[in-house]
Amino acid sequence: MQAHASEPEVLNCKGLTMEFTDERKQRFKALDDVSISIGRGAVTGLIGPDGAGKTTFIRLAAGLFMPKSGTIQVLGFDVATHPRAVQSRVGYMPQKFGLYEDLTVLENLNLYADLHGIQRKTRSERYRQLMQMTNLDRFTNRLAGRLSGGMKQKLGLACTLVSTPDLLLLDEPTVGVDPLSRRELWEIVYTLVREQGITVLLSTSYLDEAERCDKTVLLFQGKVLATGSPSQISAIANGKSFRIDTPAPLKPRQLQARLVGADGIVDAVLDGSHVRIVTSGNNPISENPAVEGLTMSSILPRFEDGFMILLRGIAGKGVESIRPPLPSHAVSAAENAENVVVEVHDLFKRFGNFTAVENVSFNVRKGEIFGLLGPNGAGKSTTFRMLCGLLPASSGKLRVAGVDLRQARASARQRIGYVAQKFSLYGQLTVMENLEFFASAYGLRKSRKKERIDWALTQFGLETRIGSAGSELPGGYKQRLAMACALMHEPDILFLDEPTSGVDPLARREFWSRINTLADQGVTIIVTTHFMEEAEYCDRLVIMVDGRVLASGTPMFIRGKALSQKGGEPTMEEAFIGIVEAFRMTAEDVKHDAPN
Amino acid sequence: MESLRRILSLIWKELLAILKDPKSRLTVIIPPLMQTLVFGYAATYDLNQVQYAVYDQDRSDASRRFLSTLDGSGTFKCIAVLSDESRISTLINSKTALLVVRIGPDFERRLLLGQAADVQVIADGRNSNTAGTALNYIGTIAADFTATWQKAHGRTNMPAQVVPRAWFNPSLETRWFMIPGLIGMLTFVQMIVITAMSVAREREQGTLDQLLVTPFRPIEIMAGKSLPSILIGLVQMTMVLFVAIFWFNIPFQGTLWTLYLGMLLFLVASVGIGLMVSSVALTLQQALLGSFLIIMPSALLSGLNTPISNMPHSIQYITLINPLRYAITIVHRVFLEGASFSQISSELWPLVLIAACSLWFALWMFSRRTT
Numbered sequence: 001m002q003a004h005a006s007e008p009e010v011l012n013c014k015g016l017t018m019e020f021t022d023e024r025k026q027r028f029k030a031l032d033d034v035s036i037s038i039g040r041g042a043v044t045g046l047i048g049p050d051g052a053g054k055t056t057f058i059r060l061a062a063g064l065f066m067p068k069s070g071t072i073q074v075l076g077f078d079v080a081t082h083p084r085a086v087q088s089r090v091g092y093m094p095q096k097f098g099l100y101e102d103l104t105v106l107e108n109l110n111l112y113a114d115l116h117g118i119q120r121k122t123r124s125e126r127y128r129q130l131m132q133m134t135n136l137d138r139f140t141n142r143l144a145g146r147l148s149g150g151m152k153q154k155l156g157l158a159c160t161l162v163s164t165p166d167l168l169l170l171d172e173p174t175v176g177v178d179p180l181s182r183r184e185l186w187e188i189v190y191t192l193v194r195e196q197g198i199t200v201l202l203s204t205s206y207l208d209e210a211e212r213c214d215k216t217v218l219l220f221q222g223k224v225l226a227t228g229s230p231s232q233i234s235a236i237a238n239g240k241s242f243r244i245d246t247p248a249p250l251k252p253r254q255l256q257a258r259l260v261g262a263d264g265i266v267d268a269v270l271d272g273s274h275v276r277i278v279t280s281g282n283n284p285i286s287e288n289p290a291v292e293g294l295t296m297s298s299i300l301p302r303f304e305d306g307f308m309i310l311l312r313g314i315a316g317k318g319v320e321s322i323r324p325p326l327p328s329h330a331v332s333a334a335e336n337a338e339n340v341v342v343e344v345h346d347l348f349k350r351f352g353n354f355t356a357v358e359n360v361s362f363n364v365r366k367g368e369i370f371g372l373l374g375p376n377g378a379g380k381s382t383t384f385r386m387l388c389g390l391l392p393a394s395s396g397k398l399r400v401a402g403v404d405l406r407q408a409r410a411s412a413r414q415r416i417g418y419v420a421q422k423f424s425l426y427g428q429l430t431v432m433e434n435l436e437f438f439a440s441a442y443g444l445r446k447s448r449k450k451e452r453i454d455w456a457l458t459q460f461g462l463e464t465r466i467g468s469a470g471s472e473l474p475g476g477y478k479q480r481l482a483m484a485c486a487l488m489h490e491p492d493i494l495f496l497d498e499p500t501s502g503v504d505p506l507a508r509r510e511f512w513s514r515i516n517t518l519a520d521q522g523v524t525i526i527v528t529t530h531f532m533e534e535a536e537y538c539d540r541l542v543i544m545v546d547g548r549v550l551a552s553g554t555p556m557f558i559r560g561k562a563l564s565q566k567g568g569e570p571t572m573e574e575a576f577i578g579i580v581e582a583f584r585m586t587a588e589d590v591k592h593d594a595p596n
Numbered sequence: 597m598e599s600l601r602r603i604l605s606l607i608w609k610e611l612l613a614i615l616k617d618p619k620s621r622l623t624v625i626i627p628p629l630m631q632t633l634v635f636g637y638a639a640t641y642d643l644n645q646v647q648y649a650v651y652d653q654d655r656s657d658a659s660r661r662f663l664s665t666l667d668g669s670g671t672f673k674c675i676a677v678l679s680d681e682s683r684i685s686t687l688i689n690s691k692t693a694l695l696v697v698r699i700g701p702d703f704e705r706r707l708l709l710g711q712a713a714d715v716q717v718i719a720d721g722r723n724s725n726t727a728g729t730a731l732n733y734i735g736t737i738a739a740d741f742t743a744t745w746q747k748a749h750g751r752t753n754m755p756a757q758v759v760p761r762a763w764f765n766p767s768l769e770t771r772w773f774m775i776p777g778l779i780g781m782l783t784f785v786q787m788i789v790i791t792a793m794s795v796a797r798e799r800e801q802g803t804l805d806q807l808l809v810t811p812f813r814p815i816e817i818m819a820g821k822s823l824p825s826i827l828i829g830l831v832q833m834t835m836v837l838f839v840a841i842f843w844f845n846i847p848f849q850g851t852l853w854t855l856y857l858g859m860l861l862f863l864v865a866s867v868g869i870g871l872m873v874s875s876v877a878l879t880l881q882q883a884l885l886g887s888f889l890i891i892m893p894s895a896l897l898s899g900l901n902t903p904i905s906n907m908p909h910s911i912q913y914i915t916l917i918n919p920l921r922y923a924i925t926i927v928h929r930v931f932l933e934g935a936s937f938s939q940i941s942s943e944l945w946p947l948v949l950i951a952a953c954s955l956w957f958a959l960w961m962f963s964r965r966t967t
Contacts (some may be wrong), residue, residue: 385805388805388809389808389809390805390808413809413810413811415813418805420802420805421802424802424805424806426613426800428613429609429612429613429616433609437605438606438810438940440602440605441602441606441810441811442811443602445601495809
């Protein structure tokens with residue numbers, strides 16, 4: 001057996017290949033000739049879109065799979081021959097960590113300590129450390145099922161750490177976690193590396209998180225695209241990143257929609273009132289007709305820019321086909337000011353003693369993209385379900401297209417489309433059968449039905465998947481199908497509940513460019529999200545925390561709020577964290593001041 | 597019209613979802629067939645070659661005649677003639693004999709005097725089912741004997757004994773009773789489970805929300821859920837009917853349309869109960885548990901296993917709300933007896949009532965929960 005104490009590399013793999021069989025009994029490579037080595041005491045990020053092979057790699061490292069070919073050594077042991085030796089020294093937190101929701105925080109810890117055979121006398125000290133680190137010490141007697149999403153992840157992490165592993169494997173630890181909790185999780189990870197010398201390998205599809213890693217491994221379709229420090233990846237885009245000012249009647253998102261997918265432009269995203277682009281760098285940007293007449297300035301590249309250049313080099317342009325024409329007349333908000341299509345006033349929702357939505361008011365105008373932002377459990381989905389008539393409000397006024405959908409005739413629902421948070425189409429039915437069913441549900445018939453189904457198939461690039469069962473579609477396609485079904489009847493108002501949760505960066509870009517097109521066609525879009533950068537795509541938004549609206553206005557206005565507190569130009573995420581922290585602080589004060 | 601089209605699209609979707617997947621297609625077809633065959637062969641209470649011993653203290657002409665009637669039935673086999681009481685327990689304890697027939701010393705005298713003459717039958721109660729059936733059968737034989745005796749001796753004033761007699765199943769084959777009963781039993785189980793699960797699955801997978809934001813009205817969704825189940829139920833009952841008639845050769849005495857009409861009402865009532873379960877259940881697990889909470893007592897109180905007339909009075913009242921009770925009576929009467937529509941009408945209107953109540957309750961719960 002190897003002397004692993006002096007082994008400089010914690011993880012080392014060569015020519016690692018893994019194959020699976022898909023639903024149609026065809027073999028595909030989840031990992032293809034992957035060679036990586038990871039040194040001690042660092043945070044390595046596996047970065048890539050869905051289906052890149054991130055989870056497969058982590059499971060191989062944890063000794064849960066046998067590789068098809070190639071070798072993988074962890075802490076000096078060959079995983080294939082000594083899986084138990086590896087597992088005893090590795091902490092693995094899967095995407096859905098197995099917390100027992102009916103047990104308390106402490107009972108969950110005890111359970112995992114028992115499973116790892118931790119001595120009773122050493123436990124209390126270890127628990128104290130873990131609870132302090134995760135800030136869960138006040139909640140040890142709370143049922144795990146009643147923790148927030150972020151707290152659950154932290155508890156999962158604590159359970160993984162009871163055995164003091166040498167290598168920590170985290171599979172997408174921050175998916176579906178709000179910005180505040182994400183920040184805390186990262187702090188914990190770095191504390192572990194600094195204070196306990198633990199080596200961390202984590203996967204993520206959030207590109208902004210990649211910048212926090214010491215080293216990144218970019219995976220795409222099972223292959224390693226690049227490895228290096230975040231700054232090395234960013235450097236790929238040196239001299240290729242620009243910021244463009246939005247010219248007058250256009251909205252930033254309209255400019256972005258025009259630039260995304262244009263020749264020579266690899267990526268275009270919103271950046272406040274500007275649009276940030278990354279060019280392929282083949283030709284000087286000044287000669288590109290797409291940016292003719294626009295004011296732009298060169299800016300420092302970030303990780304995402306380099307990543308997109310690498311990815312587009314392989315994957316090509318994903319969104320070209322849906323590039324919308326510029327609207328013939330740019331609709332300004334003022335023109336539509338009177339056209340309120342959704343009205344919410346003093347909305348309350350109580351479940352027993354618990355107030356899920358408290359005193360929420362907002363208006364949405366025709367053709368707007370309106371965002372509800374907030375962490376998990378903020379009451380966004382509850383508000384949504386009330387708007388769609390799926391849940392009765394406890395009190396308050398609700399009007400969608402002039403009616404309360406709960407009391408209105410069923411036909412009033414013809415005017416809305418709804419995409420739920422999780423995939424909620426018929427998994428057993430094929431793409432075509434789902435489309436046909438929803439077309440009929442909305443009363444479309446004969447030529448009209450055929451016309452709309454054809455539209456949906458081309459618009460959402462589903463032609464090649466007509467015969468696939470809904471449940472077997474990859475994540476991005478599921479979301480496209482859900483959108484297609486919700487848009488079948490050309491609704492005036494589209495409700496999208498967390499449409500981009502768990503969707504990789506490429507699919508998210510596609511999604512937003514579709515939304516842009518729809519909004520330009522006059523469809524009102526109401527969307528919830530916990531991705532703060534997506535707030536930039538909204539015309540207006542509200543920030544919800546603990547069932548209350550903490551701020552509302554345009555993205556610029558909300559960022560401006562944080563500006564006055566901090567100085568510098570804050571990102572939407574910083575603005576959000578600032579607003580929430582300020583609120584929590586005053587909430588604490590109120591608690592302290594209260595006589596009881 | 598628009599509403600009808602929407603319901604049709606729901607029905608089509610529902611049938612696609614059930615019948616497209618080869619696994620779920622099989623679960624609709626194979627279990628009823630298998631159960632019919634298994635129950636047909638296994639669940640038989642028929643007696644053959646029941647071993648018994650005789651302790652005849654009378655040794656009279658009458659007692660000999662009675663014993664020869666017993667022997668002549670072909671079901672019982674005499675293995676010992678005892679001359680002493682003490683051997684009775686030995687035979688029973690060692691399971692050599694299931695029954696000991698003991699005829700008292702004054703058997704003939706009492707008969708001649710026109711008094712009730714007792715025949716004591718000691719049975720091995722450890723096997724209560726067989727013993728019970730054997731005792732019943734001996735009762736029938738005793739009644740036959742009494743009738744013959746009365747005729748021969750011109751007596752009519754003897755204390756009459758009411759003994760149920762097997763008319764429509766002359767050879768008393770359990771199979772004839774069991775398999776037609778399965779038409780009701782199996783479809784009942786499948787109807788409730790399929791209906792309850794289909795709504796719960798949509799609730800759990802979130803597709804119900806998706807339906808509720810479309811212009812579907814609650815009543816349309818309910819219709820779209822019920823009709824496919826009823827269609828599947830009709831197919832299943834037809835399968836069991838085929839097996840009963842063509843495999844087990846049980847003669848079908850009634851008319852098909854009477855049977856189908858009765859069963860259709862029964863299916864609607866069952867689906868109503870299934871929907872009722874699903875309108876209360878929030879998850880698949882709850883739906884499954886709820887279904888069994890209904891199915892078990894319904895099956896036990898259906899009259900297929902235990903005659904309803906043998907149940908305590910209070911329980912007999914409970915069976916009145918059990919649709920399976922009516923279905924089994926309908927099937928038995930139409931199948932074995934050839935009962936006409938008017939003869940089973942007393943079984944039909946309770947089904948209509950049950951269907952109306954359960955559907956109304958389900959719709960009410962459903963509307964309250966959702967819109």
